[in-house]
Amino acid sequence: MASNGNDPKPPVECVLVTGGAGYVGSHTVVKLLEGGYDVVVVDNMSNCTQNEKTSQPESLLRAQALTGRRLTFYGVDINDEAALDAVFKKASFTTHSVDCVLHFAALKSVSESCQIPMTYYRNNVAGTLALVKVMTDNNVKRAVYSSSSTVYGTPQCLPLDEGHPTGQGCTNPYGKSKFMVEEMFKDLCSADKCWRVISLRYFNPVGAHESGRLGEDPLDTPNNLMPYVAQVAVGRRPKLRVYGDDYPTSDGTGVRDYIHIDDLAEGHLRALERMFSAGLDGFRPYNLGTGKGHSVLEVVQAFSEACGKKIPYEIAPRREGDIAASYCDASLAKRDLGWAAKKDLKEMCKFL
Amino acid sequence: MASNGNDPKPPVECVLVTGGAGYVGSHTVVKLLEGGYDVVVVDNMSNCTQNEKTSQPESLLRAQALTGRRLTFYGVDINDEAALDAVFKKASFTTHSVDCVLHFAALKSVSESCQIPMTYYRNNVAGTLALVKVMTDNNVKRAVYSSSSTVYGTPQCLPLDEGHPTGQGCTNPYGKSKFMVEEMFKDLCSADKCWRVISLRYFNPVGAHESGRLGEDPLDTPNNLMPYVAQVAVGRRPKLRVYGDDYPTSDGTGVRDYIHIDDLAEGHLRALERMFSAGLDGFRPYNLGTGKGHSVLEVVQAFSEACGKKIPYEIAPRREGDIAASYCDASLAKRDLGWAAKKDLKEMCKFL
Numbered sequence: 267m268a269s270n271g272n273d274p275k276p277p278v279e280c281v282l283v284t285g286g287a288g289y290v291g292s293h294t295v296v297k298l299l300e301g302g303y304d305v306v307v308v309d310n311m312s313n314c315t316q317n318e319k320t321s322q323p324e325s326l327l328r329a330q331a332l333t334g335r336r337l338t339f340y341g342v343d344i345n346d347e348a349a350l351d352a353v354f355k356k357a358s359f360t361t362h363s364v365d366c367v368l369h370f371a372a373l374k375s376v377s378e379s380c381q382i383p384m385t386y387y388r389n390n391v392a393g394t395l396a397l398v399k400v401m402t403d404n405n406v407k408r409a410v411y412s413s414s415s416t417v418y419g420t421p422q423c424l425p426l427d428e429g430h431p432t433g434q435g436c437t438n439p440y441g442k443s444k445f446m447v448e449e450m451f452k453d454l455c456s457a458d459k460c461w462r463v464i465s466l467r468y469f470n471p472v473g474a475h476e477s478g479r480l481g482e483d484p485l486d487t488p489n490n491l492m493p494y495v496a497q498v499a500v501g502r503r504p505k506l507r508v509y510g511d512d513y514p515t516s517d518g519t520g521v522r523d524y525i526h527i528d529d530l531a532e533g534h535l536r537a538l539e540r541m542f543s544a545g546l547d548g549f550r551p552y553n554l555g556t557g558k559g560h561s562v563l564e565v566v567q568a569f570s571e572a573c574g575k576k577i578p579y580e581i582a583p584r585r586e587g588d589i590a591a592s593y594c595d596a597s598l599a600k601r602d603l604g605w606a607a608k609k610d611l612k613e614m615c616k617f618l
Numbered sequence: 619m620a621s622n623g624n625d626p627k628p629p630v631e632c633v634l635v636t637g638g639a640g641y642v643g644s645h646t647v648v649k650l651l652e653g654g655y656d657v658v659v660v661d662n663m664s665n666c667t668q669n670e671k672t673s674q675p676e677s678l679l680r681a682q683a684l685t686g687r688r689l690t691f692y693g694v695d696i697n698d699e700a701a702l703d704a705v706f707k708k709a710s711f712t713t714h715s716v717d718c719v720l721h722f723a724a725l726k727s728v729s730e731s732c733q734i735p736m737t738y739y740r741n742n743v744a745g746t747l748a749l750v751k752v753m754t755d756n757n758v759k760r761a762v763y764s765s766s767s768t769v770y771g772t773p774q775c776l777p778l779d780e781g782h783p784t785g786q787g788c789t790n791p792y793g794k795s796k797f798m799v800e801e802m803f804k805d806l807c808s809a810d811k812c813w814r815v816i817s818l819r820y821f822n823p824v825g826a827h828e829s830g831r832l833g834e835d836p837l838d839t840p841n842n843l844m845p846y847v848a849q850v851a852v853g854r855r856p857k858l859r860v861y862g863d864d865y866p867t868s869d870g871t872g873v874r875d876y877i878h879i880d881d882l883a884e885g886h887l888r889a890l891e892r893m894f895s896a897g898l899d900g901f902r903p904y905n906l907g908t909g910k911g912h913s914v915l916e917v918v919q920a921f922s923e924a925c926g927k928k929i930p931y932e933i934a935p936r937r938e939g940d941i942a943a944s945y946c947d948a949s950l951a952k953r954d955l956g957w958a959a960k961k962d963l964k965e966m967c968k969f970l
Binding site for chain 1: 732733734735736739740743744747748750751754783785786791794798801802805806808809
């Protein structure tokens with residue numbers, strides 16, 4: 267972080283961001299740049315279009331334009347240990363060494379993970395093992411990990427707090443990969459007290475940067491509700507399919523804890539600030555959600571109001587592996603990290 | 619398998635064995651050679667002495683001497699995808715292509731896995747992912763996997779059958795790594811119907827080849843009971859430490875399902891024979907155990923009788939993570955694979 271001459275050296279100056287070109291990554295990069303951090307992004311550009319692969323991904327160009335600051339970008343896959351090691355070494359020669367890693371790099375489609383599970387395990391699990399190896403070799407032992415509420419599997423009780431069992435009833439390779447990596451970090455932190463890992467368990471990230479220049483716009487049929495709704499609103503798809511209206515919820519449709527991408531990105535900044543504080547040692551999981559559940563039809567309603575258009579939808583059968591309701595107890599992040607979501611459903615629908 | 623001129627081509631001729639120089643691997647290699655299979659062994663020799671690393675590991679030289687047959691050995695680490703790929707390619711050029719992989723390669727000390735968890739995850743989990751990648755690239759989609767009863771975690775009921783939940787209460791990285799790999803294979807078999815994986819969940823392998831030329835003799839303090847008892851018997855250690863005598867078992871000491879290494883190796887042959895049969899598709903886990911539990915003191919007694927010596931022991935506190943009792947229902951392996959353990963505790967103590 268930028269310091270004036272009188273401050274003691276702040277603990278974190280240089281942050282390496284894996285998967286920094288992605289949806290959550292790029293929003294967090296904006297906040298890091300605004301916060302004065304030196305940012306090194308590593309991304310294999312697997313989510314980029316062919317066009318973007320020739321230079322820097324569009325999301326990072328926009329992040330720099332939005333903030334007026336520069337970042338360092340490497341088109342490197344975290345599974346390529348030699349290339350990744352070179353990035354850590356270069357960072358320590360050219361600017362200063364990496365203080366902490368924000369680890370976003372992962373494949374994230376639940377349905378795709380069922381079709382090509384080994385690709386998911388290689389990217390998400392083996393990729394993290396490669397990253398940890400290189401971090402250890404370079405004596406960087408601080409990480410903020412992009413985890414997910416899917417680690418809780420089928421909720422045994424609601425709201426979900428961090429003490430809820432994990433890994434039980436995870437029905438898809440994506441969710442399992444997130445669970446496995448958490449277990450590995452847990453074991454690592456038990457074995458080596460120098461390691462400190464904050465695992466942020468995202469609920470359902472939605473929304474876009476208020477500039478309208480950063481967001482989520484998948485090319486294929488969206489797996490997540492919000493981009494789907496947005497594509498229906500602009501006429502790219504005729505109607506929304508609502509999977510299941512016979513769940514034991516208020517209106518029968520699935521209930522989720524949606525969180526604005528801006529709040530989510532902010533959560534990473536808070537985690538980073540606390541990373542070097544006393545008392546916050548070992549492996550620490552935190553829920554990042556609003557703590558409020560909204561049904562699919564509530565979301566559709568809110569979105570209709572925001573854009574002034576009716577969103578046509580049809581009821582389809584339940585999707586296999588979907589759960590009825592999921593929302594969190596977000597009090598631990600508030601207590602330990604001083605973080606709480608600020609934006610409500612209405613604001614989430616604003617800049618989609 | 620060797621065929622006479624009248625037989626139709628048998629389905630499995632060439633078997634690639636990862637970790638074939640190890641304890642279970644080398645005993646299985648003997649049976650494979652006896653059974654007429656072409657055997658290609660891949661082993662990184664991490665469990666070999668410096669001396670053995672210059673040529674073939676001693677265990678494989680002995681396996682060949684015992685059977686009068688040759689095998690092909692490569693000193694390759696399964697994490698080295700390029701080298702592993704070359705092994706598959708060479709096999710298909712020089713003899714014939716690999717029909718099935720027996721995957722033993724793994725680190726196996728529970729206590730060590732708590733100290734260096736990432737080394738375990740890299741070897742056992744990422745190593746398997748690398749192997750699966752290379753197998754897929756070479757269109758080899760049959761594997762017999764060395765799993766472990768540790769995947770069951772803390773038993774919710776006894777005997778343990780294959781329907782018992784897995785992954786819950788796994789307290790150490792070794793056991794978790796076995797569980798994670800099973801999950802990955804499960805997902806792989808669901809996604810790609812050409813894959814077939816038989817996962818053999820070993821209970822507590824003990825004993826040695828009847829020639830006395832193959833066995834388990836760890837250099838450090840043994841983690842497992844039997845080699846420990848054997849070292850006390852020959853005077854290499856003064857006395858046996860019995861961890862806990864206040865478990866809810868017949869005499870208060872821990873109860874395990876010990877299985878003779880010869881029976882265990884035989885189980886792999888049966889799995890291999892069934893690998894290409896109709897009906898045995900997808901991911902199939904099987905317990906390999908006798909179905910009988912023996913307490914530590916029963917083992918000490920049996921061993922004393924076998925060697926005609928008293929085994930001095932002392933009671934020590936319980937070890938963290940140890941469970942009271944574990945033994946299996948072995949009926950599924952009998953029904954599906956036609957396999958059952960033949961040797962009892964007395965015979966297990968014979969050739970140690």
